[in-house]
Amino acid sequence: MADDFIFTSGSLTQGHPDKLCDKISDALVDHVLAEDPLAQVNAECAVATGILFLALRFGGSASPDVAAVAREAIRKAGYTRGGFQARSCSIMTSLAEVEQPAPQDERTLDPADYDEFPAQHQVTLFGFACDQTPEFLPLPVALAHAIVRRLDSLRGDGTLPGLMPDGQSQVSVEYRERRPVRVATVALVSSVWPEGYGDLAALRRDLEDRVVRPVLAEQAPGLAGETQVLVNPHGRLRQGGPELHAGLTGRKTAIDTYGEYARHSGAALSGKDPGRIDRAGAYAARQAARCVVAAGLARDCEVQLSYGIGQARPIGLDVETFGTGTLPDEEIKRRLLDAFDFRPAAILARLGLRHLPREQGRPFYEALATYGQMGRGDLVLPWEEDGLAGALRD
Structure with missing residues (x-):
């Protein structure tokens, strides 16, 4: 890039x-x-x-x-x-009913036994973090999530009557020297019921004034003065949702992670218990990358983990800081290996992933299914904790 x-x-x-x-x-x-x-x-x-x-x-x-x-x-x-x-x-x-339950709760295991619980699937995973936003996410995807979240909220409370639940946002950000300097364009598409807005201009005005501009003012102050806002640029929609287009679990992994600003695994996150390494490992890689940035070791950090079937320890781990690191990438990698245990049982024990729906209440994983699974300030997510950042500084 x-x-x-x-x-x-x-x-x-x-x-x-x-x-x-x-x-x-x-x-x-x-x-x-x-x-x-x-x-x-x-x-x-x-x-x-x-x-x-x-x-x-x-x-x-x-x-x-x-x-x-x-x-x-x-x-x-x-x-x-x-x-x-x-x-x-x-x-x-x-x-x-063919899946076997886990043989033991990982939180009760002695760490010496973690090798006895290997990965059951092969996968390569990526975690990413950067200092562009308080959520340690790239600005384009953070703004896109905030816009659709506000759209859902205003539709749900009746502030914007007549809107269908189906909508999407797209945000373009201009970068100079890899730093965001301007929100160039925001496109917001929302479906309406036939008996909804009779005036497309009114819909566009309402969505820009009540959805887009408040989000930009709050989350991108100083970067949105020349932003082009496009609302339903192809006109009025009279249909949306499953009546218009089909849906499938796991088809929006980029939206769930980093908005394609960084690499992500092809494996879906939703619809599987966290005993699957393709879900738990994605969270562990995100936590590691976030801790690197929180420790001040890099402005941008991507952590790559690869697992093989029947292997407890990752068969591959790499770190890329894109020239923003204060230390060589190899040194950051060494510190990550000293501070983090990336074996599947260790991840499940450290993050308590199996118990979150019971301990935090439902919905937990369902709440992650929209607005991204990383950098969620509205949820208490163990993989967003950066307490191990201090160990990386030593």
Whole structure:
């Protein structure tokens, strides 16, 4: 990436079909783990028109009412009327109790036994952090998330009546010497019901004045004076959501992570219990990268972890600071290996990932399914804690 560039990231409201599928899948993860933290669960959804198809594989003592969980997630996403709605959509399920529960709670293990619990899947993961925002996220994706979150909030409380739950944002930021200097463009697309706004100009004015400008004023002060704002640039939409386009669990990994400003794994985060290393490892890599930046060792940091089936320790770990480090990347890598244990059992024990839906209450993982799974100031996320930053300075 050059020093001077414009970078664009996007985000989706909770009613976008792909995000709706993520929400339903993670709602099931919450329900299963709240009943049995040692259960394994893999939930995948597909939605189109008036039909939701849900495949659930799980094991343990949990017995969720799958259809009821799905309908409640659809209702909370805002689909309470129209051609696709929580009460009347058809739900087809494929249920299999074939996953074996975890043999032991990792928090009760002696660290000497962590090698006995290897990764069950092969995956390469990336964690990233930077100093562009208080959330240690790149500015484009942080702004895109904030815009759709505000859109969802104002739609939900009736401030902007007539909006459908399906919407998306796209934010372009200009960089000079790899530092953000201007929010160049914000595009916001929101669907409306036929009986909603009769005047497209009124919709555009309301969304710019009540959604876009307040977010920019709060989160990008001084960077938004010349920002071009585009609201529904292709005109008025009379349909949205599953009636317009299909959705699938795990199709928006870039939105879940770093808005494509940094690399991310191809493995989905939503719909699987944290015993899967592709989920737990992504959080561990993010925590490591965040601690590097919080320690002042770099302005930008990417941590790469690779796991092999049957191996407890990562078969690969690398650090890239893109020329922003105060120490050589190899030295930062050495310090990470001294401060962090990246074995799967160690990650689960340190972050307590199996117990979060029970200890913090539902929804936990469902709440992560929209607005990103990293840098969430509205949630208490153990992988966003940077207490180990001090150990990296020594």
